[in-house]
Amino acid sequence: MSDLSSSAAKHASRTRWLLLTPALVILVFAASGPLLITLVYSFLTAGAYGGVEWQFSWDAWFNVVFERDIFEDTLGFSDAHLSIFWRSVKLSLLTTLFCIFFGFPTAYFIATRPKKQRDLWMLLIIIPFWTNLLIRTFAVVELIRNEGTVNTVLMALGIIDEPIQMLFTEFAILVGMVYVYLPLMVLPLYASMERLDFSLVEAGYDLYATRLKVLRRVILPLVKPGVIAGSILVFVPSLGAYVTPRVMGGGNQLMIGNLIELQFGQGRNWPLGAALSITLLAIVMIALMVYVRTAGENEVRHG
Amino acid sequence: MAEGTGFSIHRQPGFTAIAMLCFVLLYLPIILLVIYSFNAGNSIAIWEGFSWRWYQSAWENEQVQEATVRSLIIALWASVISTSVAVLAALATTRTRKFKGQSAVFAMINQPLMVPEIVTAVALLIFFAMIKVATGYTGLMYLIIAHAAFCIPFAYLPIRARLQGMDLSLEQAAADLYATPFQVFRRITLPQLWPGILAGAMLAFVISLDDVVITEFVKSAGQDTLPTYMLGQLRRVVTPEVNAISTALLAISVAMVIAFTVLSKMKN
Numbered sequence: 001m002s003d004l005s006s007s008a009a010k011h012a013s014r015t016r017w018l019l020l021t022p023a024l025v026i027l028v029f030a031a032s033g034p035l036l037i038t039l040v041y042s043f044l045t046a047g048a049y050g051g052v053e054w055q056f057s058w059d060a061w062f063n064v065v066f067e068r069d070i071f072e073d074t075l076g077f078s079d080a081h082l083s084i085f086w087r088s089v090k091l092s093l094l095t096t097l098f099c100i101f102f103g104f105p106t107a108y109f110i111a112t113r114p115k116k117q118r119d120l121w122m123l124l125i126i127i128p129f130w131t132n133l134l135i136r137t138f139a140v141v142e143l144i145r146n147e148g149t150v151n152t153v154l155m156a157l158g159i160i161d162e163p164i165q166m167l168f169t170e171f172a173i174l175v176g177m178v179y180v181y182l183p184l185m186v187l188p189l190y191a192s193m194e195r196l197d198f199s200l201v202e203a204g205y206d207l208y209a210t211r212l213k214v215l216r217r218v219i220l221p222l223v224k225p226g227v228i229a230g231s232i233l234v235f236v237p238s239l240g241a242y243v244t245p246r247v248m249g250g251g252n253q254l255m256i257g258n259l260i261e262l263q264f265g266q267g268r269n270w271p272l273g274a275a276l277s278i279t280l281l282a283i284v285m286i287a288l289m290v291y292v293r294t295a296g297e298n299e300v301r302h303g
Numbered sequence: 304m305a306e307g308t309g310f311s312i313h314r315q316p317g318f319t320a321i322a323m324l325c326f327v328l329l330y331l332p333i334i335l336l337v338i339y340s341f342n343a344g345n346s347i348a349i350w351e352g353f354s355w356r357w358y359q360s361a362w363e364n365e366q367v368q369e370a371t372v373r374s375l376i377i378a379l380w381a382s383v384i385s386t387s388v389a390v391l392a393a394l395a396t397t398r399t400r401k402f403k404g405q406s407a408v409f410a411m412i413n414q415p416l417m418v419p420e421i422v423t424a425v426a427l428l429i430f431f432a433m434i435k436v437a438t439g440y441t442g443l444m445y446l447i448i449a450h451a452a453f454c455i456p457f458a459y460l461p462i463r464a465r466l467q468g469m470d471l472s473l474e475q476a477a478a479d480l481y482a483t484p485f486q487v488f489r490r491i492t493l494p495q496l497w498p499g500i501l502a503g504a505m506l507a508f509v510i511s512l513d514d515v516v517i518t519e520f521v522k523s524a525g526q527d528t529l530p531t532y533m534l535g536q537l538r539r540v541v542t543p544e545v546n547a548i549s550t551a552l553l554a555i556s557v558a559m560v561i562a563f564t565v566l567s568k569m570k571n
Contacts, residue, residue: 013402019395020408023388023455027411030452034426035418041429051432102325105315109322112313123564128329130560132513134530135549138537139332142339142347142546149335152348182329202312215315240419242516247537257421264428264520274429277422284419 035281042274050268060271064279081259088255091170091245092238095177096185099234100227102178103185107226108219110186111193122190129183137247140176141167168250176248177238184237185230192226225294232291236284256280337553340546347543357547367548370532374512377443377528381450382458382507388451389458389503390496394488397466415453423453424520431521441523449521450511457510458503461567465499502566509559512552 042060044052067078110121128136143149144166151163166172196219204214220227242257249255254262256276263273340358344351361367396408415423431445469492477487515530522531529548536545 012399016395016399016402019391023392023459024408024411026384026388026448026452027414027455030427030448031414031418031423032411034430035414035422037430037433038422038426102321102328105318105321106325108315108318123561124326124329126564127557127560128333130509130563131333131556132530132549132552134513134515134533135336135553136333138533138545138549139336141537142336142541143332147346147348149348179328179332182325198312205310205312211315237419240421242421242424243534247534257419260421260425261520264425270429273425277425280419281422284417288417 038274038277042271042278044271046269046271050264050270052270057271060269060275063269063272064275084254084256084259087170087253088239091174091177091255092235092241094174095181095238096231096234098174098178099182099185100231103182103189103230104227107186107189107193110190111196118194125183125186125190129187133180134243134247136180137176137244140172140179141247144172144175167248168252170249170253172248173245173253173255176244177241180244181234181238184233188229188233189223189226192223192229196222228291228294232287236287239283239287240280333553336546337550339543340550342543342546345542347541347546357543358551361544361547361551364544366527366532367529370527370529373443373526374528374530377446377450378508378511380447381454381511382504384447384451385454385507386458386462386500386504389455389462389507390500392455393459393462393466394492397463398471412459413456416456420453420516424517427517428520435523443526445521445523446518446526446528449517450514453514453517454507454510458507461502461506461563462496462499464567465496465502469495498566498569502563505559505563505566509556512555 041052043056043058045055045057045059047053063078063081065078065081067076067081068074106125110118110125113121141148145151146163146165146167148167150166151160154160155163166175200218200222201214204218209217240257241255242261245253245255245258246261249258251258257280260273260276260280263269263276339347339350341353341355342349342351343354343356392408392412396405427445427449431449434445435441473495474487474491477491478484482490513530514528515534518528519531519534522528527535529552533545533548
């Protein structure tokens with residue numbers, strides 16, 4: 001009896017792995033495998049004309065944050081890298097904050113519509129979410145470039161004489177990232193607000209709470225998981241953004257993603273590029289782990 | 304809910320205004336982009352009358368033609384490959400008890416969703432550069448495999464959702480009547496699963512069609528897809544031709560999203 005069931009279990013397990021094989025082969029070949037090779041590359045020596053020499057070296061990891069002055073042979077922090085890291089973190093945090101500012105009321109508005117209307121409002125959020133990121137970035141570029149809509153209108157109205165330089169600034173990157181990542185904030189916020197028990201809100205008003213108090217003491221604590229989920233979903237791709245800073249920043253305002261690309265283009269320091277990639281990945285993984293942990297805690301509390 | 308005084312428990316001051324502003328801001332740039340694709344003039348901000356000329360010039364632009372064909376070939380292959388392997392993977396991972404290595408498998412399938420695209424792009428650049436040197440092959444296969452890989456989670460998730468919602472009793476009945484596992488799959492599971500499969504395939508297609516970053520890093524010389532061609536064009540003086548291409552891509556995405564929404568809501 002036990003023999004029979006164990007052989008059946010073995011058979012089921014073999015079938016399962018057989019079914020999984022094609023997907024796993026592709027993923028190993030074009031996702032996790034290359035990632036491991038990148039890790040290996042970060043410990044190699046940079047080749048003179050791009051590529052690598054197969055010789056172990058800590059140089060790439062060292063160069064992520066430090067810089068050796070070749071003339072004085074002194075050691076210092078790499079200002080260029082640190083300022084790019086700082087810009088990336090700063091812009092990603094600001095993007096997250098602005099997305100909360102716009103996304104929270106929007107999700108609340110949708111969640112408080114009659115049930116039949118909600119799907120339609122949500123579709124309006126989902127459509128931009130599934131449209132090409134490059135096209136959406138480009139749509140913002142057309143709006144704010146010197147010969148774009150905003151400047152043209154302002155000049156036609158006589159408010160300004162010369163176009164305001166908005167494109168190729170940090171401001172432009174921020175606007176672009178808020179614009180493209182906003183749906184990522186609204187989706188989880190809406191999911192948690194839809195389940196919000198409004199009898200609790202009503203109880204708050206019955207106890208003479210003001211609207212602000214109800215918002216702060218009742219609604220906000222209840223939808224906190226949604227706020228955290230949305231923040232992570234916005235922060236993570238912002239930090240790794242490549243297209244938006246490239247198009248909106250115009251090569252002057254680099255973020256980590258662009259710094260990584262540079263190592264494979266003009267800079268031609270592949271190991272450094274690999275080390276920077278792994279650094280970015282590590283930061284993202286830490287953020288995701290925080291997310292999983294807070295989500296898990298909430299499951300437990302509700303369960 | 305609203306009482307005699309007009310007091311609504313739902314209301315929060317300013318929220319509706321911000322929400323409306325949000326919808327306007329989300330759609331204004333896209334709508335302007337579409338409108339100016341029909342501009343008769345060269346400007347993307349000054350309206351000079353309606354015309355199809357930019358669609359015509361995009362249509363006749365050889366680079367655009369080539370990039371379009373290449374984009375479609377890659378997206379088609381990527382969605383077929385990723386959906387096929389995702390169906391098998393979904394069959395293996397749904398409706399079973401927890402198995403050894405399960406979390407590792409999920410981590411691998413979802414990797415493209417979690418790892419920043421630029422990191423995957425660089426990793427693929429490094430790895431494929433090694434293969435290119437070793438084999439001398441520089442064809443489209445690299446792009447197809449790369450796209451298939453990051454499309455897998457997008458194909459997998461709707462298929463798995465569909466499988467989880469399906470009734471097990473029909474399959475059990477068929478098995479009780481001595482149908483082979485393959486017959487059960489062909490006759491019972493597949494007919495119920497196809498909306499999920501179609502939804503997954505469409506999602507994969509759109510995701511592949513829209514990809515910029517990974518394509519930009521993996522492509523060999525002369526292998527521009529429509530998005531990487533557009534990215535290259537943005538550096539120059541932009542004419543409404545880019546708007547016309549964008550509008551065409553936009554139309555495909557919107558149609559796919561709506562079809563996807565309908566399919567995922569479909570009951571048996």
